Amino acid sequence: MRRTEFEMSPALARALLAELPVVHLASTLDDGTPVLRTVNSVVVDDWIGFHSAPNGEKTGLVGRPAVLQAEEEVATVPSTFFDGEKACPATAYYRSVQVHGVIEAITDPANKARVLQALMEKLQPAGGYLPITADHPHYRGPVNGLLVAGIRLERITGKAKLAQNRKPPEIAALLTSLWRRGEPGDPRALELIRAANPDAPTPPFLAAPAGATLYAWLPPAAAADAAGLLVDEYWNAGTFTRDELTRAHAGGSPWVGARDATGRLVASARAISDGGKLAWIYDVIVAPAWRGRGLGQAVTRLILDHPGVRGARRVMLGTRDAHSLYERFGFVDRAALPPRRFPTTEMILIRD
Ligand SMILES: CC(C)(COP(=O)(O)OP(=O)(O)OC[C@H]1O[C@@H](n2cnc3c(N)ncnc32)[C@H](O)[C@@H]1OP(=O)(O)O)[C@@H](O)C(=O)NCCC(=O)NCCS
Structure with a gap:
């Protein structure tokens, strides 16, 4: 790889491969014909596995060298973020992972069943089926009949191009530009860029009370933590369950928060907004040990300034x-x- 500052550790590359939804497989058939396919794949043990009909094209790829790639565009940024005249700084930030190896057929029925079951868990997390095992009467035939193949994760490389080549003050300015631009993926993009550049100074819009760090975007995995902070507060207790509060936060609407030095979520605020006419701020919360230190104001300021909220003419909260x-x-x-x-009468449907 040319630029080591963008290189990911194999462990991070593996985690990204497991997370990204679309994986491309490139190889050649025996006669040299190039083949490029998108595969539903899953990481199991030290393999990435996929399946196909036994007489499908992928059968011809068994034993062939191959490369697998998955990628996501994090943000495209215009040249104007860095320079008022030159076009050259225009760029795309992205994360990608590649696996090089040989496509091997997985023949042991128990291992085939494990790959198929792992695929089901990834693609149908809601369940609703009997787990796939090699000897269950439902599955014996398909497990034996399907081609299950994979590539060993021995040569895995990941690249995260997230502005690591920029100087810390430039990164702080980039984070601010993304926040001001405010396209739908920008709050997430700026937090990924920030995580990849821990030495960058905190931009003013993310200034937080001492010991806390403000986040313009939180991952869905933090939703359960927000629910934990909120479930016993007066406006939720006895009405909304922890699960409902988790879903309310993981739903993708504007949501900001703060963590302490150990990474624990200690404040949170979210909004439902149409971005133009009306926004409603919900569930502003600061962990009891942190109250009275300015965090409530910090998360309120940040959610009001969120790109999804700041353009709304009316902002409500109760x-x-x-x-x-x-x-x-x-x-x-x-x-x-x-x-x-x-004058109108407001109507409300309460599903209790
Ligand atoms: C309300 C809450 C979010 C404030 O967070 P915080 O971090 O303690 O607030 P800050 O330190 O930023 O600011 C507190 C300021 O707001 C004022 N304030 C007004 N009502 C308050 C209240 N019920 N609780 C705390 N502060 C309140 C305080 O007087 C204080 O002013 P000061 O700085 O002049 O002393 C926090 O106390 C909390 O989570 N409470 C329980 C949940 C709640 O009531 N949420 C509001 C409903 S949406």
């Missing part, structure tokens, strides 16, 4: 007692507003 906190940001009690021009 609170029993934290009025003065929100008044600082311009919130006013709705009862104090003049009557609306077109």
Whole structure:
């Protein structure tokens, strides 16, 4: 690989390969014909495995050298993020992984069944079927009949081009530019770039109270932690379950938070927004040990500035007692507003 600063460890490359949904397989048939296929694949032990009909084209690839690749574009950035005149700095940030090896048929029925079951768990996580085993009457025939093949993960390389070639102040400026641009993937992109460049200074919009780090985007895996902070608060207790709160956070709407020095989630705020007419801020929470140190204001400021929220003309939130906190940001009690021009009755469907 040409630039070592973009290189991933084999362990990270393997994790990325397991995570990315689309994998391409390139090889040649015996007569030299090139073949490129997209495969449903799964990482099992030290293999990446896939399957096909026994008389399909992939059977002709067994024993052939091959390369597998999966990739994701994290963000494309315009030249103007770095330079006011030159086109050259325009670039794409991405993560990719490649595996080189030989395609081998997996013949042991128990191992074939394991690969097929792992594929099911990846592609149909909701279940709803009997687990695949080599000797179950449902599966004996298909397990024997299908081609299950794989490539050993011995030569795996990963590349994460996430601005590691930029100087720390340039990275802070890049994070700010992504936040200001605010395209749908930009909050995630800026957090991936930030994680890849831990020495970059924190840009002003992510300034946090001492000991805490603010995040403009959180991974779905953090949703259960947010639910844990929220489940006993007065507006959720006895009404919403931990599972419902987890789903509410993992659903992809604007969500920001803060972690302590150990990486524990200690504050969170989310919003539902159409980005233009109305946003509703929900579930602002600071872990009890962290209250009174400015974190509540920090996550409120950040969620109000979130690209999905900042363009909304009206922002609503409901609170029993934290009025003065929100008044600082311009919130006013709705009862104090003049009557609306077109009085309406608000309708609500509660599924309790
Ligand atoms: C409300 C909450 C988010 C504030 O977070 P925080 O990190 O303690 O807040 P900050 O330190 O940033 O700011 C607190 C300021 O807001 C004011 N405030 C107003 N109502 C408050 C309340 N109910 N709780 C805490 N602070 C409140 C404080 O007076 C304080 O002002 P000061 O800086 O002049 O002393 C936090 O206390 C919390 O999670 N409480 C339980 C959940 C909750 O009530 N959420 C609001 C409903 S959406």
